[in-house]
Amino acid sequence: MSSSVNSTALWRSVLVRDLRIAARRRSDALNPLLFLLMVVTLFPLGVGPGPDILARIAPGIIWVAALLATLLGLDRLFKDDYNDGSLEQLCLLSQPLAFTLTAKVAAHWLLSGLPLVILSPVLALLLNLPLDAWWALALTLLLGTPALSALGAIGAALTLQLQRGGTLISLILLPLFIPLLIFATSAVENAGMGLAVHGQLAILAAISVLTVTLAPLAMAAAVRMSMN
Amino acid sequence: MSSSVNSTALWRSVLVRDLRIAARRRSDALNPLLFLLMVVTLFPLGVGPGPDILARIAPGIIWVAALLATLLGLDRLFKDDYNDGSLEQLCLLSQPLAFTLTAKVAAHWLLSGLPLVILSPVLALLLNLPLDAWWALALTLLLGTPALSALGAIGAALTLQLQRGGTLISLILLPLFIPLLIFATSAVENAGMGLAVHGQLAILAAISVLTVTLAPLAMAAAVRMSMN
Amino acid sequence: MWRWLHPYAKPEATYRLVDRLLPWFAALTIISLAVGMIWGLAFAPADYQQGDSYRIIYIHVPSAIFSMGAYFGMAVMGAIALIWQIKTAEWSIPAIAPVGAAMTAIALFTGAIWGKPMWGTWWVWDARLTSELILLFLYVGVMALYYAFDDQRTGAKAAAILAMVGVVNLPIIHYSVEWWNTLHQGATITKFERPSIATSMLWPLLISLLGFMLLTATLVMMRFKNELLRHELHRPWAQKVLGTAQEAD
Amino acid sequence: MAFDSFSDFVQMGGYGFYVWLSFFLTFLVIAGVALDAAIGRRRLQRQSKTLLRRKQRLSKRQQRQASPVGESKR
Amino acid sequence: MTQFASSAVPLLHADGVSSIRSGRVLFSQLQFAVQSGEIWQITGANGAGKSTLLRMLTGLLQPSEGRIYFNGNPIEKVRDDYHQQLLYIGHKAAVKPELTALENVYWQRRLNGDTNAKNQQQSDWDVLEQLGLLGLEEEFTGLLSAGQQRRVALTRLWCSQAKLWILDEPFTSLDVEGIALLQQRFIEHLNQGGTIVMTSHQPLNDPQLPLQQLALAAPQYEMLAS
Amino acid sequence: MTQFASSAVPLLHADGVSSIRSGRVLFSQLQFAVQSGEIWQITGANGAGKSTLLRMLTGLLQPSEGRIYFNGNPIEKVRDDYHQQLLYIGHKAAVKPELTALENVYWQRRLNGDTNAKNQQQSDWDVLEQLGLLGLEEEFTGLLSAGQQRRVALTRLWCSQAKLWILDEPFTSLDVEGIALLQQRFIEHLNQGGTIVMTSHQPLNDPQLPLQQLALAAPQYEMLAS
Numbered sequence A, B: 001m002s003s004s005v006n007s008t009a010l011w012r013s014v015l016v017r018d019l020r021i022a023a024r025r026r027s028d029a030l031n032p033l034l035f036l037l038m039v040v041t042l043f044p045l046g047v048g049p050g051p052d053i054l055a056r057i058a059p060g061i062i063w064v065a066a067l068l069a070t071l072l073g074l075d076r077l078f079k080d081d082y083n084d085g086s087l088e089q090l091c092l093l094s095q096p097l098a099f100t101l102t103a104k105v106a107a108h109w110l111l112s113g114l115p116l117v118i119l120s121p122v123l124a125l126l127l128n129l130p131l132d133a134w135w136a137l138a139l140t141l142l143l144g145t146p147a148l149s150a151l152g153a154i155g156a157a158l159t160l161q162l163q164r165g166g167t168l169i170s171l172i173l174l175p176l177f178i179p180l181l182i183f184a185t186s187a188v189e190n191a192g193m194g195l196a197v198h199g200q201l202a203i204l205a206a207i208s209v210l211t212v213t214l215a216p217l218a219m220a221a222a223v224r225m226s227m228n
Numbered sequence C: 001m002w003r004w005l006h007p008y009a010k011p012e013a014t015y016r017l018v019d020r021l022l023p024w025f026a027a028l029t030i031i032s033l034a035v036g037m038i039w040g041l042a043f044a045p046a047d048y049q050q051g052d053s054y055r056i057i058y059i060h061v062p063s064a065i066f067s068m069g070a071y072f073g074m075a076v077m078g079a080i081a082l083i084w085q086i087k088t089a090e091w092s093i094p095a096i097a098p099v100g101a102a103m104t105a106i107a108l109f110t111g112a113i114w115g116k117p118m119w120g121t122w123w124v125w126d127a128r129l130t131s132e133l134i135l136l137f138l139y140v141g142v143m144a145l146y147y148a149f150d151d152q153r154t155g156a157k158a159a160a161i162l163a164m165v166g167v168v169n170l171p172i173i174h175y176s177v178e179w180w181n182t183l184h185q186g187a188t189i190t191k192f193e194r195p196s197i198a199t200s201m202l203w204p205l206l207i208s209l210l211g212f213m214l215l216t217a218t219l220v221m222m223r224f225k226n227e228l229l230r231h232e233l234h235r236p237w238a239q240k241v242l243g244t245a246q247e248a249d
Numbered sequence D: 001m002a003f004d005s006f007s008d009f010v011q012m013g014g015y016g017f018y019v020w021l022s023f024f025l026t027f028l029v030i031a032g033v034a035l036d037a038a039i040g041r042r043r044l045q046r047q048s049k050t051l052l053r054r055k056q057r058l059s060k061r062q063q064r065q066a067s068p069v070g071e072s073k074r
Numbered sequence E, F: 001m002t003q004f005a006s007s008a009v010p011l012l013h014a015d016g017v018s019s020i021r022s023g024r025v026l027f028s029q030l031q032f033a034v035q036s037g038e039i040w041q042i043t044g045a046n047g048a049g050k051s052t053l054l055r056m057l058t059g060l061l062q063p064s065e066g067r068i069y070f071n072g073n074p075i076e077k078v079r080d081d082y083h084q085q086l087l088y089i090g091h092k093a094a095v096k097p098e099l100t101a102l103e104n105v106y107w108q109r110r111l112n113g114d115t116n117a118k119n120q121q122q123s124d125w126d127v128l129e130q131l132g133l134l135g136l137e138e139e140f141t142g143l144l145s146a147g148q149q150r151r152v153a154l155t156r157l158w159c160s161q162a163k164l165w166i167l168d169e170p171f172t173s174l175d176v177e178g179i180a181l182l183q184q185r186f187i188e189h190l191n192q193g194g195t196i197v198m199t200s201h202q203p204l205n206d207p208q209l210p211l212q213q214l215a216l217a218a219p220q221y222e223m224l225a226s
């Protein structure tokens, strides 16, 4: 009992510490937001200003931005802790590592996924997305980005010690992102056309639940493996 | 005279060593390519099957993907060398730092820009780009990506001291990338419509030459600045 | 040639100079802005095409021009800071950037507001509009970079380098309007062409231009004073200026 | 004077909303920047005071450390 | 498994522990028992396998052969209990350069399960002062000197309740005065019934320390035969 | 600028050098001259500013006040010449973990302008053997032990032609035998007319070394006054 209470306290500590480190500099907290805004301005520039085309590709754009925002911070996720020895200290705590590591994933999601969810209405506005699709976009992001963070974390843990296996595993992991993207974008499109989206959302939710619960085990195994 | 010969030898050494190290971490070297393929395969999925729309947005997508792929590996460009002390050793060589650093930029381009140029026909095929536009796309990439790498290196050098430069780099660099994006995509579109593209290609080439020659100075200044 | 700059490399002397000039700039700003705005709003004739909506021009155009002007000034300061290693020039960068960003923001939304009645939409992904947005990003980048460093001197140098690199973008941004226009589609942009403006409209515009120039300078000077103090906070003169010196002993 | 009456002036030939909105927002931004500068000065004053206090505390602590009394702790 | 009389169960016991790394035998069939209250110094040339052995003792690394027992139980069986008693400082200091010295101390305590950490702000200041970091408490740790960063890492020895310390070259980067301070702390810990296993290339010169030594022979760099 | 009789121009001369970091004075108005053939040990407590001073001597860092002269010329004026004569090994070892020991040695030589580096494969092996890395030449450096990684970094002292060595705690992580080996190399270098400026918290115990010492006082952590 007391151990589980401790686990939660520890979990919160890891989370808050990670956020503190990330927010060390005032500007850093804003950066992901600005970055997203900029990615979204890039596309209209590249594609041309026709609002109809923009609206059609908007879900794709925003989801690519989500992917990118996830990937950008990802290789740092465990790397810094690994290099400076904090990660081995986490392994030496008397709480289960798999659980502790989810705090780091949560921090990553709070810094990369959540801003995206919050900002999505603005992005949708900029890209002329039909009103009906706004909430669908926000929902898919809310349901999908945790899975992005969790899957990404597996990759980050696996590539920690940079042995031969790394490439193969990223090759295996990256395609896992694609189902997320397909279901999410089709949900947004359907919503834009006034069609039902429960199906896709349910699948997204299922993927997220599955990955968020199972990924920690894989992560913990990978991290312990890299301690050799 | 002998010093200039030495400079070239040194330049080659830095380049080859960087490539050797990248080859050791195969996953790192492959990441930009994987990302690119993913973005490009995702879009047909996200946008839907209409080939006309795909073809219209293809140049934009490929170029935005190129920008983002450049950004992905960028914070690593000088960081590892900075952390392990190799960069201060480069500062202490009796050859001009600005010149030496271009070798690292060249390595970055070989690993992120060149694969893109080589891969562009495949990407164009995947996105139904009209045949006439293929060569234009490849040319814009060939002319534009060196500038991306050079500008990117400035960003990487400026954020060297910062623990979490990743998003700040993008914030700094995307505005600098945008002119390239505009000219390149308009060139490819013109080519697709059978119009002349000399103008844009000339401008792209000019930008590339300008940045590749001037950026090293900014890079060297930024690197020396972060030695404190 | 740069000899005269030398005394102002000293923060205290610079502070005194700026402090002395500031009231004059502020007064002139208020006068010229008042004249320009009242003339433009109330006395200048209505446009034969755009009616009275064109009066937005008296803030839109000056702010747009000085959003670029401020950036150029910042880049020049960056060059001075890097080449002659003058600290006060470094510190002027964080003073200029927010003011420039404000000008950019003003140009952006006055343009957007003007666009609604003229084009029927707030925002189009047009070259000029987008390039102004990019200018805002550039400013934000410079500020973010400056504040990202623990060591302020390093931050200032980094921001100076970025400001200088970014200035290459100014002409590109400026002329890309034409390139984009001719190469892309020109439908929404025809109204953008400079109206052959009547002198009765031109005069107030020129005065507002002067007013915005002075305004930019005034705001920069206000912030610059703060920057000087911030960096010299541990020195007695700064403590005296701030009125905290007595507590020291 | 381009307008016949004050209400004409306010209405701006039907564009009143746009014209006044942009003038108002402009004023807001400028006032914001100016206010920020003024607040910045206040902030500096506070910072200067804490700096001085920190210095005093430091010297006090150093004195305590230097004196043998400090070592009796624990 | 070796049996001990209940009173003589050693705190830590390595039973036939071997390490084989990339086909080289570093050490084999090591057999030793660390009793509560002892301080052990593992010595050996560079590459002898000292750090490897310490990491095996912590459980971070699995021995290629043999087993390690804590209070008579294999450590992997009682991992959580074991880790509650354990404090390990390795070659890497686990100090965050982005945090101030004070914050580092605070979070180290938090992560080690000190839940009412907030109340101890004052003691954190004291620990830092004791380690010669007076006036640097609110500096970013990344900007401190090599030895100062090491000192921030070593604050854990002052804040922790752990009985067993496993320290890999704790004296690295410390100046003479710092080494003396640390040895003083060792004595305190031992007097309170604590146990220390450590490596160091520098002799532990404090005569008060009840030192036990374990010398690892320089490894033979041959390929493993079988 | 101080003037010296032509014969007495010191190799390295610090003239009124001060360091002020984040508003704290680390040292001020240092004045010393290192003659060719001397070995200088900079001593001082953790955080005294030793590393800072060494980095200033290399030109990586600009003194807050004062100037540093090489053969009578300000180092920033003769940077390329100076760096040709200089070998600096700092706290960070500049060793690439992804490369093997042998590759590290090879590229270090290449980067230092040794153009016919390919012909020297054999001597690289020899140097590594001398440093006790026999049999580990083709191991990834990242997998070596702390001391072995340090030894790979130190191979530069065996391969370089530089006259002036500036070394920041070169003995870190080395075992006793490694320290002796290094001191032996110092003596060789000095006998060949070389010069060494270094820091170390461990005493240089070889009596043959013609040691000069410069002690940095512990800094006062006060705000800058003037």
Ligand code: HEM
Pocket (backbone or CB within 6 Å): C057, C060, C061, C064, C065, C107, C108, C109, C110, C111, C112, C113, C114, C115, C116, C118, C119, C122, C128, C129, C130, C132, C133, C174, C191, C192, C193, C194, C195
């Ligand atoms: C968000 C929307 C807008 C933005 C960001 C914007 C931006 C700019 C910029 C940056 C300039 C200065 C160009 C230079 O000096 O090189 C400018 C000038 C000007 N703008 Fe706008 N503008 C916008 C909307 C509008 C609208 C709707 C109109 C009128 C229909 C308009 C009319 C003008 C005029 C007349 C000039 C002066 C022309 C010249 O000197 O080149 N703008 N604008």
Ligand SMILES: Nc1ncnc2c1ncn2[C@@H]1O[C@H](COP(=O)(O)OP(=O)(O)OP(=O)(O)O)[C@@H](O)[C@H]1O
Pocket (backbone or CB within 6 Å): A228, E021, E022, E026, E044, E045, E046, E047, E048, E049, E050, E051, E052, E053, F139, F143, F144, F145, F146, F147, F148, F173, F175
């Ligand atoms: N992850 C690893 N994979 C393969 N070999 C390793 C690994 N880690 C260490 N080794 C090898 O094990 C040997 C012993 O390493 P270890 O770090 O235990 O030495 P050490 O006794 O601590 O030396 P030092 O005094 O230098 O710290 C070294 O030769 C090293 O190459």
Ligand SMILES: Nc1ncnc2c1ncn2[C@@H]1O[C@H](COP(=O)(O)OP(=O)(O)OP(=O)(O)O)[C@@H](O)[C@H]1O
Pocket (backbone or CB within 6 Å): B228, C151, E139, E143, E144, E145, E146, E147, E148, E173, E175, F021, F022, F026, F044, F045, F046, F047, F048, F049, F050, F051, F052, F053
């Ligand atoms: N980049 C920096 N910015 C601000 N302060 C710094 C920076 N680098 C070092 N310092 C400060 O300068 C002081 C001296 O650092 P330095 O590394 O020179 O000490 P040192 O004598 O080498 O100590 P050690 O024996 O621990 O290596 C430290 O207090 C440190 O906090």
Ligand SMILES: [Mg+2]
Pocket (backbone or CB within 6 Å): E050, E051, E052, E091, E168, F145, F146, F147
């Ligand atoms: Mg070791």
Ligand SMILES: [Mg+2]
Pocket (backbone or CB within 6 Å): E145, E146, E147, F050, F051, F052, F091, F168
């Ligand atoms: Mg040091």
